[in-house]
Amino acid sequence: MNPTHVMGRRVVAFIIDGVLLTAVFAGLFLVLANHTDQALSLTGTNVHVTVNSDTYYLKGSDATSFYVIELLIGLLYGGVIQGLTGRTIGKLICGIRVMREDGSRPGIGRGVLRWVLFIVDDFPYIIPMLTGFIVALTNDRRQRVGDLAAGTFVVRTGTAGVPVRTAVPSAVATPPPPAAPAPPAPAPQPAAAPDPGAPQPSAPEPAAPDPAPAAQPMAAQPTAPPQPPQPASPPMPPANWYPDPSGRARLRYWDGARWTEHTAQ
Numbered sequence: 001m002n003p004t005h006v007m008g009r010r011v012v013a014f015i016i017d018g019v020l021l022t023a024v025f026a027g028l029f030l031v032l033a034n035h036t037d038q039a040l041s042l043t044g045t046n047v048h049v050t051v052n053s054d055t056y057y058l059k060g061s062d063a064t065s066f067y068v069i070e071l072l073i074g075l076l077y078g079g080v081i082q083g084l085t086g087r088t089i090g091k092l093i094c095g096i097r098v099m100r101e102d103g104s105r106p107g108i109g110r111g112v113l114r115w116v117l118f119i120v121d122d123f124p125y126i127i128p129m130l131t132g133f134i135v136a137l138t139n140d141r142r143q144r145v146g147d148l149a150a151g152t153f154v155v156r157t158g159t160a161g162v163p164v165r166t167a168v169p170s171a172v173a174t175p176p177p178p179a180a181p182a183p184p185a186p187a188p189q190p191a192a193a194p195d196p197g198a199p200q201p202s203a204p205e206p207a208a209p210d211p212a213p214a215a216q217p218m219a220a221q222p223t224a225p226p227q228p229p230q231p232a233s234p235p236m237p238p239a240n241w242y243p244d245p246s247g248r249a250r251l252r253y254w255d256g257a258r259w260t261e262h263t264a265q
Contacts, residue, residue: 003159004142006096010154013090020089025070033058083111095157103161110150117146162253162262
């Protein structure tokens with residue numbers, strides 16, 4: 001399963017984050033707003049909410065300050081914190097995370113760029129995130145406009161940290177078979193028995209003694225038979241997704257040297 005195919009989780013995470021931010025903004029508004037139960041006519045920059053005969057309102061510089069605080073909270077939550085951690089509360093609950101192509105966290109710059117481009121992904125502002133949703137569905141890595149510009153991806157938490165170029169186990173690699181053992185050394189063959197019917201060679205005549213004994217050369221030491229070459233150790237499998245040897249998941253990521261904690265179901 002492609003770990004970037006988490007659109008359902010992303011929608012749920014977006015709704016959770018939207019509800020949380022709305023609650024924060026509403027509480028902030030009630031703390032800062034003026035209250036009246038009289039009929040009120042507001043002009044210019046203002047924010048007001050009327051409940052029955054009660055009106056809560058901000059106008060002029062107070063309304064402008066409220067909008068600026070809203071913007072800063074959104075930037076801190078959706079840009080800075082998400083850039084540093086790869087998560088929001090909604091993403092944490094839904095088990096997804098934002099990362100770069102090499103598996104690292106986005107960082108503040110990419111996180112802020114991704115957040116700023118909500119203005120494009122949210123177009124035409126009638127249905128939230130309509131453009132971003134359509135763009136994400138039209139590419140295999142499920143990147144919205146903000147992701148494409150920032151070079152980020154949203155993946156399942158279990159595969160965060162794995163480079164995206166190898167984090168998509170579309171075809172499960174098969175580990176190479178172990179090297180075949182070296183063949184055993186051949187056993188020594190016994191000497192052939194002499195044929196009794198064959199003519200026997202005559203005994204050689206004794207050689208005449210040398211007038212002066214010469215120094216006899218040292219007898220050559222018998223040399224050990226050459227050993228067969230040792231088989232080279234099999235190469236390590238390349239980094240990829242393989243069947244989980246522990247059986248706790250369908251796939252586990254091998255980084256080229258050891259098994260990691262990243263799994264895929």
